[in-house]
Amino acid sequence: xxxxxxxxxxxxxxxxxxxxxxxxxxxxxxxxxxxxxxxxxxxxxxxxxxxxxxxxxxxxxxxxxxxxxxxxxxxxxxxxxxxxxxxxxxxxxxxxxxxxxxxxxxxxxxxxx
Amino acid sequence: xxxxxxxxxxxxxxxxxxxxxxxxxxxxxxxxxxxxxxxxxxxxxxxxxxxxxxxxxxxxxxxxxxxxxxxxxxxxxxxxxxxxxxxxxxxxxxxxxxxxxxxxxxxxxxx
Numbered sequence: 001x002x003x004x005x006x007x008x009x010x011x012x013x014x015x016x017x018x019x020x021x022x023x024x025x026x027x028x029x030x031x032x033x034x035x036x037x038x039x040x041x042x043x044x045x046x047x048x049x050x051x052x053x054x055x056x057x058x059x060x061x062x063x064x065x066x067x068x069x070x071x072x073x074x075x076x077x078x079x080x081x082x083x084x085x086x087x088x089x090x091x092x093x094x095x096x097x098x099x100x101x102x103x104x105x106x107x108x109x110x111x112x113x
Numbered sequence: 114x115x116x117x118x119x120x121x122x123x124x125x126x127x128x129x130x131x132x133x134x135x136x137x138x139x140x141x142x143x144x145x146x147x148x149x150x151x152x153x154x155x156x157x158x159x160x161x162x163x164x165x166x167x168x169x170x171x172x173x174x175x176x177x178x179x180x181x182x183x184x185x186x187x188x189x190x191x192x193x194x195x196x197x198x199x200x201x202x203x204x205x206x207x208x209x210x211x212x213x214x215x216x217x218x219x220x221x222x223x224x
Contacts, residue, residue, distance in 0.1 A: 004156070033211060039191070042216035043202060056211075091156050099145055099206035104156025 006092050006105035011062055013112055018080040023092030023109045031098055034067055034077050034081070035091040043091070049075065050098075082112045119204050119215030126222050132190040134218045136203035139184065143205040147212070148177065148188050151200045160201070161188075193222045 005024040013019050025032045036048040047057040052069045060067070064083070069075040073100055093104040118137045126132045133157045136146075147162035163170045163177040163186065176189040190197055200219050202214040 031211075043214040045211055050212050060150075086205075087171060095154070098209060099212045100162075101151075102157075102212065104158065106154065106156050 004092055004094055004103050004105035006090075006108050009046045009106065011108055013082055013110070015083055015112055016081040017112075019082045019086075019110060019112075020091050021077040021092075021110070023075045023077075023105060025075070025092070026103055027073065027093030029094035029096050029103070031095045032069060032075050033093045033095075033102070034075070035093065035104075036095060037089045037091060046077070049059065049084045079110075082110075087111050116210065117203055117213050117215045119203050119218060121218060122216070123219040124221070126190075126193045126220065128193065128195060128224045129224055130193050130222075132193045132197065132220055132222070133187055134201050134203070134220070135187045136205075136215050137183075137185045138205050140205070140207065141184070142207040144208050145206050146177070146179065146186050147204050148175075149202040149204060149214075151202065151217075154197075157200075157202055174206050190220075193220075195222045195224060 002113045007022045030051050033048040036044045046059045047067045048055055049069045065079055067077045089107045089109050091104050091107045093102045120135050144165055148160045149157035149162040151157040161172050161175050163179050165181050168179050174191045179186045198221050200217045202217050203215040206212045
């Protein structure tokens with residue numbers, strides 16, 4: 001198994017631009033999580049899905065953030081428009097069962113200038 | 114109620130020494146307490162986990178100590194090695210909701 005695959009690994013964009021982060025979870029994992037990591041706030045849960053359905057998006061900071069999971073093998077996190085304070089490392093993780101055995105991807109380092 | 118407070122923020126330990134990282138929680142419904150290890154440029158990976166029905170769990174050089182009455186748990190790394198240098202996260206969950214993570218401890222093991 002290739003693990004959780006995230007793309008791109010690095011993204012540099014200008015303020016105001018749309019950014020789309022992508023994630024392919026491990027096959028058979030029913031739960032998918034999007035986390036944001038910063039030095040100040042650590043690992044913050046943004047949203048999670050169960051069987052492709054969003055369950056809790058209360059961690060999404062603003063309406064500028066949206067996430068979708070159109071099928072069991074793909075999810076996106078979109079920021080539109082992006083702002084410098086969105087600069088962080090964004091992780092996708094998946095698991096078979098809450099809250100056990102999270103497998104994280106290698107993350108996307110987003111820099112908004 | 115949902116917070117997990119982790120300390121210290123950073124830690125420097127001599128090779129061969131013991132590294133100790135502490136976490137405290139308030140939510141008495143928490144019943145699963147894992148530790149995750151993160152190397153630079155990688156995502157966190159599960160290291161070891163404990164349930165509150167035991168006070169200690171050991172896997173190799175890594176031990177979790179759990180104090181239910183104090184609502185605290187800690188990670189001990191015995192005979193710390195430079196390869197253990199990483200960021201460590203404690204986490205907790207009541208079992209039916211996602212993990213809540215501490216803010217992380219950056220461990221540096223120096224020779």
